[in-house]
Amino acid sequence: MTAPETLYRPHTPRAGRPRHLWAWALAASQLAVVWLWWRYGWQAGLPAMVLSHAYFMGQVFLPRSRLYAPVVRTRPGSGAAVWLTIDDGPSDDTPAMLDLLDAHDAKATFFLVGERAARQPALVHEILRRGHDLGNHSDSHPQAWFWALGPKAMAREIGQAQRTLAGIAGTPPRWYRSVVGMTNPFVAGPLHAHGLQRVAWTARGFDGVDCEPVQTVARIARDLAPGAIVLLHEGAAHGHNPAILRGVLAELETRGLRAVLPEPVAG
Known part of the structure; x- marks a missing residue:
């Protein structure tokens, strides 16, 4: 799905x-x-x-590395707040995860895959209707070879996802997350062209692969603190993503932390 020209314009690139x-x-x-x-x-x-x-070469595989592109490494803003980020949707898990977030008065940024969003635009609208935010997570999520994409393929992956999400939402996303966090030298150009800010994470439980919910939540909990960026997933084959989100939300409440969308990052 390609956005109409009247809806989508690339952002003005920021200095940096x-x-x-x-x-x-x-x-x-x-x-x-x-x-x-x-x-x-x-x-x-x-x-x-x-x-x-x-x-x-190693910097490509370090999600927090700034060598090839700027990256947001902690939640912008102050206070006892964390940034929940949910990758790989939309999926069949999306409605359940939205209900959990509502029940805990929590907000999250959903980093969506363009092709999946195009197939389920109603879920994208529902994410926005409930007060959450969207991020660009590539168009087709080529996790096996994303690290090796050349400039044209990388521009296509990022640009097409941006156009798709903008066409559905009416406004383009401002956040971007690399597939599996991998960022090669050809990521910076499309991010600059579309006014996107790359986002890393500080807390993860490896919930995108086969896992056990209690152990996964415990791994995330070790790094929960004000300013944390929490990496979560939806739609994984193991089916535990909603349960993991439930555990993380309970852990946040126990610690007196809130899941709040970040304040704008200065260019």
């Missing part, structure tokens, strides 16, 4: 750190490798090359 700073750092590191190889031979040059390549 240079988007290609990583490229200068990579070039500088390789010049250092060349110098070490020339000065001390392969015994120094080869390990330096391997380590430098491992560093730049």
